[in-house]
Amino acid sequence: MHKSFKIQIIATFVIMSLFCFQSFVILNLSQKNSTSKALFGAMKHETIIKNSFLKNENITPSLNYKFAIYDVNFNPIISNLSKQPSNFKFVTLEENGFLFYKSFFIKDKTPYYIVVEKELDNEKNIFLAALMLLVILVAVLFIVYFLYLSSVKPYKEFQKYMNNFFNDAMHELKTPLGVAGMNLEMLGLENKYITRIKNALKQMQITYEDVEYFIKRGYIKFPLERLNLGEYIIERVKFLSSVADVKHIVVKTNLEDDACTMLSRVEAQRIIDNTIINAIKYSPKESEILINLSFENERIKLSVQDFGKGIKDVKKVWKRYVREDEIQGGFGLGLNIVSEICQKHGILYGVDSVYGEGSTFYYKFKRA
Structure with a gap:
């Protein structure tokens, strides 16, 4: 999905670039066409002025075109120009929004120069530029919306469908788990x-x-509460002790009293259970696990130490779907959930490991 979405985005930018280039060409041609019309009109008006001057007739002023007649030294004889050109070395000159056209004629053996001025109509070009910009913006919004419908929305719908599926599946799984556990307790049998x-x-x-x-x-928001970590760890160790007993692993605890933090029980259980169950899973038989809870400045430090084979790459253990030992199985989800919870609540966390000697996972909670 991500790959196809990237291709669509790139294709969109290519199309929009071509469209912008085409718009620029059209705008440039429109400007050239406007200049050509202004020049043609200036040449026509120059002929009228020149003929009137040669016949000593009154020169009728124009609303669109202004002019000036100069002697051979470019001293003005007649002028109603809005702005003088910066120099006279031109035939046509575009300067400061004006078009100037210069020609030469002779009257009574005396040379004269005539300059015709036409103010260029930039409002039309500005309007065209604004219109093209609006069209491009609308096109971009349309394409983005289309990409959303064709790529993002189906993905979200699929994600919603998968969440509903897993919710139903988890609900169906919870009932037989509870029934199996309850019936085992009712049997009252104890054997291996x-x-x-x-x-x-x-x-x-x-x-x-x-x-x-x-x-x-x-x-779902998990409500925060003032949680006594020491008491809660004892509760979870008691629950998981039978799992450790199978491998004859001894779980030793050294817990400070009144070590409280603000955290939901659900999220605290995910941190504690996943850390202890991983320690049990990767510890050899007849070894021990040390759980320590102590105060460290303004924080409470929980550490869980095992004496297993250690971790080769400590950076990868927090990633989703990554397992240190493929033989042990599992989803590779537990420690990723732990890291998410820690980041969410500002809990400092990490792992120290020596390959072949064991690992220590630690968490530094804020004190409540």
């Missing part, structure tokens, strides 16, 4: 198979919540 099913359901729930947030984030 039930534990694996519960953990799989929890990971599916996190993925579901990521996709749901990703779809709704553009048109």
Whole structure:
């Protein structure tokens, strides 16, 4: 879609450039035609003035043309010119919006020069230029609107259709997830198979919540609240502890009391769950994960450290649909959502990693 849209934009600019060039040519020809008519009229009026002067008759003044008769040294004998030409080395001269035409004649063996002046009509050219500019502007607006209808609007409609589809799909997925989890609890059985099913359901729930947030984030506002990060982290660690238990991973916490920030629970859960679940996913069996919450100047720093294999390129982990390990699977969506939330609320974030030794993800929240 983007490629075809670019081609259409380029084609539009090419067409508009050709149209502008053609308009310029037409305007130039119109100006030349106007000058030619003025020159033809000046030559005709020069003949009338010259004949009247030769016959010693009164020269009838013209509304459109003015004239001057000079001696051989260009001293004016008769003149009603609006403006004197800057020099007399011309036959025709365009200067300051006037056209001057000069000719030579002899009376009683005495040479004379006659200069006829005609004010050029630039109003017509200005009108034509304004009209062409208006036509170009209307054409540009029409083409832009057409491009919007042919490219952008179908894309938005498709995006709306896909959002509706995913909303329906997510709604259909939420019900069986809830039913499966509820029935497992009602069974009251505890063995490694039930534990694996519960953990799989929890990971599916996190993925579901990521996709749901990703779809709704553009048109739903998540209300901010004064959130105690320490208490909320304990709650999420408790929820995810069974997932860590499968790999015999020990999650250790060191959390400051009364570490509060202004953040919605939905967005806080996306940050905490995605960071912890990634640490579990990429940690080796029988290792540990360290979660630390401390005060740092005017901010609250949350760090999650694992002792996995580390990250080769720390810049890519925040990008959408990028996964460090293809074998582990997933959408590559979680950390991208985390980075969006951090940028939205001014949370400083990053990751320190040594390949082969592990990674530490950190977030610096504003204190409330």
